[in-house]
Amino acid sequence: MNPTYEPKEVEAHWYEYWEKAGIFRPEYRPDGQPFCVVIPPPNVTGSLHMGHALNLTIHDVIVRRKRMQGYAALWVPGSDHAGIATQNVVERELAAEGLTRHDVGREAFIEQVWMWQRRHGGRITEQIRRMGNSCDWTRERFTLDEGLSVAVREVFVRLYEEGLLYRGDRIINWCPRCATALAEIEVEYRDEMGALTYISYPFTEGEGGITVATTRPETMLGDTAVAVHPDDERYAHMVGKTLRLPLVGRIIPIVADEAVDPEFGTGAVKVTPAHDPNDFDIAQRHGLEAIKILDEDAVVTAEGGRFAGLDRFAARTAVSEALHAEGVVVKVEEHPHSVGHCYRCDTIVEPFLSLQWFVSVLELARPAINAVKNGDNSFVPSRWEKNYFHWMENLRDWCVSRQIWWGHRIPAWYCPDGHITVAKVDPDSCATCGSEEISQEEDVLDTWFSSALWPFSTLGWPDETPDLAKFYPNDILITGFDIIFFWVARMMKMGLHFMDAVPFRETIIHGLVRDAAGSKMSKSSGNTIDPVDVADEYGADPLRLALIQAANPGQDVPLDLEWVAGTRRFGNKLWNAVRFVLMQIEPRSVPPSGGYPANPGPADAWILSRLGEVAARFDELADQYRFSDAYGTLYNFAWSEVFDWYLEIAKVSLADPDLAATTRKTLGVVTRDLLKLFHPAIPYLTEELWAEVVGQDLLAGADWPDIPSFVGPAGMGELQELISGIRRFRADQGLSPRQEMPLRVLDPDSLLVGWAHEVLSNLARVDVEPVDAEPAHGHTRVVAGTLQGFIPLEGVIDLDAEVARLEKAIGEAEADLRRVEAKLNNPQFLEKAPGAVVTKERAKQAEIGDLLDTLRNQRGAL
């Protein structure tokens, strides 16, 4: 073995062994209970970022542990066609050649996207493998593959037949750059400073008018009314009157509507039904006309009269200037307001009246809300359930049609008479009138429509496959809080509707990966760290361990390369600990499981008992998905107990003929079980070491540790405390750690037996002489419970240092005593505190009192 841990070498080969051995397939454990999770499908043309790395590491830690625990564990991998995002990429390529997708034509364009996908699509899955993730690649799926397309079509048709999916004119959010409709959730709102323009609309009859306020003066071209609140006394007498729309000349009514907030602006609002959702609603209630004054490129239409042809922003300026010229602008004031941007390209979206396909989500949402309320699904951490409820209870219908080409084409056909035929199989004629002149809907479905089916479509639905029967519902779903609404909520709705069961039992929410300063990682701020680069430089295992050690449910994960360097140092420590063990035992001799010593020596029993406790605690924490705590516990145990103490003690035990055999056995099983416990987090390194220690089978397919209970011997803690105390004395005295010293040991409770004296003399570098009584003057004392060590002061040069050492100890003991006595002198405490607490305080008082006497005597003797 190399003297140092080289992640790159270690990580070069194991993945293919695991895959070839079929360990990542649930069939590996034919009799195991099923356990299933589906990957949040990444964009097929994307590349791995740190958020993926965190999400995947959590997945893998869970799945690998479940597999080792004997479950038939299945992690379904796959990717998403990411309609708008992918289409944008290919369109940019075309644009470089001066072409648009319309120049190329639909079929050729789609073929070009497929080509792009075949060229780049393998990249992210390659990166997922590189990070060691144990997905079952034989079950890999793609949202646009044949099976999933069948599922999408089935769902579309059934929802349509059930009346839960319809085509209609609604205000949708339109991205003029992507040239498609968006769902509400696909719009990102940001506060921006705008101008609130107050415009006076004159009455058609008589003097005066009514003043309205708007941040978008250009939309006045499409106004068809002004609305006031019905209870607003200022305007009560005006309701029913008419106004002449400036610049346009259209006669528009004043209507009364509850939706108007009398407090805002002037309390009178201009109504532009075709370009504002509220206005659209008002118009519906009052039978107002909706006039589209912007087209799909956000350019003013012919309805805009002399402003026709102007871009929406140019139109804003032009209309504003014209209004000023006409003298109808009362005032303009600065006004912060929130502006919607396209989540794919950041262009300002345009609310737009448009004929689109919608899913009626409220009916689907009800069971999805109930499922969480009654515990069929729970969120971890549970506080996210509140957000989920609030979201689900306030849904607007989901616009699912997109005016792009890359995606599932909507299975609806129109005949010249306007009949709609929706069918699972492409029809030859109109289902209503039989006309053969039918044409298919041009639009495709929202990418999230297919993602919503992922937990069952990937398992073969609508066919009743064995996988579907075995692995639906999935057990868990792991994702960031940022896509709860995009994805989790929709999977819940679709899963319950079509499978009549929740798609997964638990929804595990993790945080965002942030940089070392706690800032969000983003391309624009240039603080992103590429996980593949990190894996190349530090290793995938160290990165995984660094991520998982910070990943408690719902918590953001700050990442500093310095911490990855730290986990790599841990890897090196583990590597060398194993190297040491292999110098003591026969390589490849430890059994894959069992093999615990029947009669362990005292130190063996101690470390085995601790191993059992730590493994139990680890399991408890891991079952709650508290991986930061779980691996923190394990990490500290491995380093500070096994490596720093047990291995050092073992060096002594190995020299003892009575203890050597059991020590070797213990070294072997403790090492092996540590490898098992660490394996889900650092699979490559542990597998490599397993090959040296166990040498048969693969760790990835091994059983989870089942550690029998051991009882640690009395005196272990005192022994360690005594050793530390002697080391502290030496450091305080400025003595060399190498300098041998005599040590008289008083051990009235016989805590230390022969082996322990050897340990003491080796680890503390002292010549041990057991004594039956406290030696005469001229010693300093190190106390560890009832165990006392006496170091002759002869030869200790620095008397002042020893005085200082003692006085510090006396000071600390006095402070402790004061605190304890303050409690015990409080009658209220004695009366009201539980008996056990009082007893504990009394014992403490006695113990500190003894210590203090000892220290004071010693101080006096100097």
Add this chain to the structure above:
RNA sequence: GGGCGUUUAGCUCAGUUGGGAGAGCGCUUCCCUUACAAGGAAGAGGUCGGGGGAUCGAAACCCUCAACGCCCACCA
């Protein structure tokens, strides 16, 4: 405007039935002891955001204030 979260050592964070403040990194000192200097040993460092309250006892429970962060909302 609503809702949620955070505030503990220089940094990042634990502290889950209220009973002697912890870890990792960083820092200081000593040590290249044949597994490991990517190491070992020892140590310094905190009025647990402020204020108030119930309690014998609060980092933890209640109230309040403050700062920071996130989500939602039809801010014309």
